[in-house]
Amino acid sequence: MKIAVDAMGGDHAPEAIVAGAVAAARELNTEVVLVGPQDDVQAQLARHRVDGLPIEVSDAPEVIQMHESPGMALRKKRRASIVVAMELARDGRADAVVSAGHTGAAMGAALMGMGRIPGVDRPAIAAVLPTTGKTPVILLDVGANVDCKPHHLQQFALMGTVYSNRVLGVAAPRVGVLSNGTEEGKGNDLTTATTELLRASPGLTLVGNVEARDIFSGVADVIVCDGFVGNVALKVGEGLSLAIRSIVKGELLGWRGRLLKLYVAPLVGKVRRAYRRIDYREYGGAPLLGINGVCIIGHGSSNARAIRNAIRAAAEGVAHNFVQEIRSQLPALNAAVAARST
């Protein structure tokens, strides 16, 4: 098993990426190919003990920055790290790709390099989120497709179901449609049509509408929405965590706060761990579903630990072969849709 890692993607690249890759090579049963400007990557590697670890470097002189327009950047920078990483996977020189860089660029490079699974209309970015239940929930799409049709959400439901089943080990994943109320009849034009379509879809277990307040409560294993709504849902959580953190920090200022801090350091640790459980970076990043290969996108602010976890998620994706499973289940779904529309 060999994972190509975009050494230049993310706010803390290349330091954190290389450190995470070294940890993965050491602790997991996985080979790693670091993709980026040779000298930069080697300089980072020199800071670690890597003797005997299964780590290669693949040279890619260019880097796509977070602020760049992905379409433009991909046209111009043919030797960008994310592009080269995808090509390694395309050519069979790596089994999967991990990047914490520009999500749009990663999706574009994945489409150019690996292409779509035949029959998939729109690949989706799937967030794997913690719940207060036993298994994580998959929310998709969280950003690739801002305007969707019911059939796109139906394919998201199938891809999420396969991933939940194969990679997360959920026996019969329950699919929900993200909506503004659980009652039947709630929803907008898109979600009401999607629910109707899902009800008639083979291979899916529909639980109906799921409210946003229940995303984390484990009422569904897969929750589908368009990429605009999914992005809002994901980012609100992030913003709220940051706001609460900043307010708690404010409460701990001043001499009374400082005194308090002496006593509460242990709890602060507990609260931090609680936040971490709800933090999707810990869950190893977001798989791109519908791509004809395994590609995991880490959060831009990924630290070494998050990168290591993303590499583990990529390896698990390969081991459980969810791509092949999506490919084999999709025709029945698409046939059911075609039968409906005739």
Add this chain to the structure above:
Amino acid sequence: MKIAVDAMGGDHAPEAIVAGAVAAARELNTEVVLVGPQDDVQAQLARHRVDGLPIEVSDAPEVIQMHESPGMALRKKRRASIVVAMELARDGRADAVVSAGHTGAAMGAALMGMGRIPGVDRPAIAAVLPTTGKTPVILLDVGANVDCKPHHLQQFALMGTVYSNRVLGVAAPRVGVLSNGTEEGKGNDLTTATTELLRASPGLTLVGNVEARDIFSGVADVIVCDGFVGNVALKVGEGLSLAIRSIVKGELLGWRGRLLKLYVAPLVGKVRRAYRRIDYREYGGAPLLGINGVCIIGHGSSNARAIRNAIRAAAEGVAHNFVQEIRSQLPALNAAVAARST
């Protein structure tokens, strides 16, 4: 100033509602009319010291439950507490209405009772949310209109601007469009068209796209979106708070946790206060904007304190006369739209 309060709306009605109304009558310079089944309301009032307080009771024998379809319920229950409360405002026997009941029923009853401000196409539910900045942000619509057109969001922007300026005291409220990225060009069909329209709108200060992670960070004073997206944004925050709370609670179980608790009780108080600041119940509920009168909707789980705050918000709304201001600013906005489309 006299506020009609739906005594039967909310999970803790009528106890919490009556207790909150009594607190408002005692602490704020406000008269209160409690609307609900006479005997139930009087029985609750008997549990408080109300001698000399400006509290009346207006009989309404029926109640609309949270699970009812609002359209059906409003047709059947002509003497429901929320309906009678709106009628008091319509007839000039109250200056504003507060309810923590069924939001859809409240909106319907408000439309039947008070009607729309002339020129408003779609009234909206506006959430007044805390930020890490100095003033709260107004997010609208959060649920009344699941499928919107750009012109609806434009009217939301104006109504939110007037409310922020008049009631929250923001000098020149900055308007943002909730989107999946701050860069120009990000967004879905609705938001890109809305941004274009807002750029050409008189009386509005546009800051452009606002990401969901920045709702609480104070980059805009008014953020517009359709009611589906707004509902998701609001409810994710709620769900995340609940999930974190439940996880923190879990961390504090066991003998080590219990020991820890002894030391950390003071911090738990601090964290609770931090949560409370981010909790929109504390902010007095959501105004219905576009209704030809003042109507504040409290959260379904409102306690007495939340009801008292909602009554204060209603009184402030009346005092600052934002309804009249929307009425006088709307024609210029609508004229600009009409000029564009010819």
